[in-house]
Amino acid sequence: MSERNGVMMQFFHWYSPADGTLWDDVAAKATELATAGIDALWLPPASKATDGATGVGYGVYDLYDLGEFDQKGTVRTKYGDRGAYLNAVKTLQAAGVHVYADIVLNHRMGADAFEPVLASPFPGDDRRNPKGPPLEIQAATVFTFPGRGKVHSDFEWRWRHFDGVDYDHNQPDDRGTVYLFDGKTWDDQVSLEMGSFAFLMGADLDFESKEVNDELNAWGRWFLDTTGVDGYRFDAVKHISAPIFPAWLEHMEAHCGRKLFTVAEYWSGHLPDLHWFLDTAGPRFTAFDVPLHYSFHNASRANGNYDMRRLFDGSLVQERPTQAVTFVTNHDSQPLQSLESVIEPWFVPLAYAAILLRRDGYPCLFHPDYYGAEYEDKGGDGQSHKVTMASHRVLIDIFLAARRDHGHGEQVDFLDHWNRVGWVRLGNESHPKALAVLMSDGPEGTKWMRVDRPAGTTFRDRAGHVSDAVTVNAEGHAEFRCRERSVSVWVEE
DSSP, X not given: OGGGTOOEEEOOOTTOOSSSOHHHHHHHTHHHHHHHXXXXXXXXXXXXXXXXXXXXXXXXXXXXXXXXXXXTTBSSBTTBOHHHHHHHHHHHHHTTOEEEEEEOOSEEOSOSEEEEEEEEEEETTOSSSOSSSOEEEEEEEEBOOTTTTTSSOOOOBOGGGEEEESOXXXXXXXXXXXXXXXXXXXXXXXXXXXXXXXOOSSEEEOTTOHHHHHHHHHHHHHHHHHHOOSEEEESOXXXXXXXXXXXXXXXXXXXXXXXXXXXXXXXXXXXHHHHHHHHHHOTTOEEEOHHHHHHHHXXXXXXXXXXXXXXXXXXXXXXXXXXXXXXXXXXXXXXXXXXXXXXXXXXXHHHHHHHHSXXXXXXXXXXXXXXXXXXXXXXXXXXXXXXXXXXXXXXXXXXXXXXXXXXOBOEXXXXXXXXXXXXEEOBOSSSOOOEEEEEXXXXXXXXXXXXXXXXXXXXXXXXXXXXXXXXXXXXXXXEEEEXXXXXXXXXXX
C-alpha cells in the first residue's frame, strides 16, 4: 500500500448518530475525501442487527438484510437503508475511493425462537473446565427471518449450525455461563485466551460444519454481486479458526475474478499473536497494528517520560511493513468503549504524523479524529460521562498533502533522542522534493538531520508551528526545529 501512498478511513464510530443518515453522508463527502488523499473507506456493518435501528451492527441478526425488510422493529439500519448503502458504494467508487465492508462472521444474535439442546456449562472465563455435567437448555438458535421470508436465501439456522451460546432461557438471570453443545468442540486455531476464545457472544457458528461454510460462501457471493465492494475488514478474527479466512477469500476472488483487499481485526498488543495469525492466513492478509496503537496510548499518557526512540519497537509495521494497517484510534478503543485506550488529544497529531508520513504501513484514519465527535455514555465506573473528541482535520489534511506530494523515496531515521525524534524522506524521480519530520513529546528543540540537498536549499514547516525557514549547510544537513509537545513537517521549497 505504501507504494501508492494509499490512506483509508474508518468512516464511523461507536456513537455515530442513529438517524439513518450515514450512508447519505458518505455519498455526499465522496469527492472531498478523494481530493484530500483518502483512497478507501472502511464502512460499518451494513446488515440488520438484533438492536435494529440503533445498533452499531456487530450483534448481527440477518446478513442478507441490508436495510430492506421490516425486522427487529425497523426497515433501515442505524446507518440507512439498502438503497442508500448501495448508492454510497457506487458514489465512492466513481470518485476513485475503494470501499471495504465490515464483515461479521463469528456469531448470530436475536434469534426468532428457542429450541432444546443438551449442552455443557462452562465458566465465562474458562473454556477448558466445565462447571458440571451436560444439561438441557433452551438455546436462542432458531433463525427463520419471518420479516424477509425466503427472499435472497431460504437458509434457516438451527442449533446444529452453532457450537454454543451464552444464554439459557430456562435460567435467564445466569449471565456468566457459556454452553457448549453436546457432541461439539470449540473451534481450534483461535486465540488461547480463557483456554479457547472461540466463543465471543450470542450463538457461535460451527466452522467445522459443511452446511455453515457453504452458507457463508453463498452469502459472500450474493453480497459481492449486490454491492461490488473492493475488500473487507474482518471482525473479531481471534475467535474464528484462522484457516477459514484464506479459504473464504479464495472463494470470493474466484467468484468475482478480481483481487479483494482484506484487513483483519486481531485485537492483541502481543506481537507474536499477530505473527501467528498472518502466518496462518497468508500474505494476502493485513492486520491492524494494535501494538503500535498501545505505544501511542502509553506515550501520550507518560507526560514526556516515554522513550520516543522506542515508539515503533514491537510494532507490526516494524516487522511486517507490507501487512500492517496502522491506526491511532478505533471504535473499540475510543473513550467509554470496551477496549478504551485513549490517545491524549495533544499526542494525536504526533501519532498521525507517525502513520501518515513514514514509508511503511497502510494508514487508517478515524472519523472522530478527522471530523470531531461529541457523545455521552456510561463508563466502567458506572457513571455517565460526556466526551468531546476534537477534530484534527486541519493538521491531518496537511499531513495527507505532504504524504501525497513528498512522502516518497528512501527513509532515513533519526530516532536517537528520548523526547525528540525525526525522519527524512528523500524523494524519488517523480516526487523529487524532500520531506523532514520532527516531533517532541517534551520540550521544544532542534535536531540536525541529513537531507542530501545542495547548500542553501530551504525547508519550511508545512504544519505552521515554526515560522522561520531552515537552510541546508554545505554537508547536506539542516537543523530542524519543533515546538514543545508538537510535530513539524518540513517540506523542501
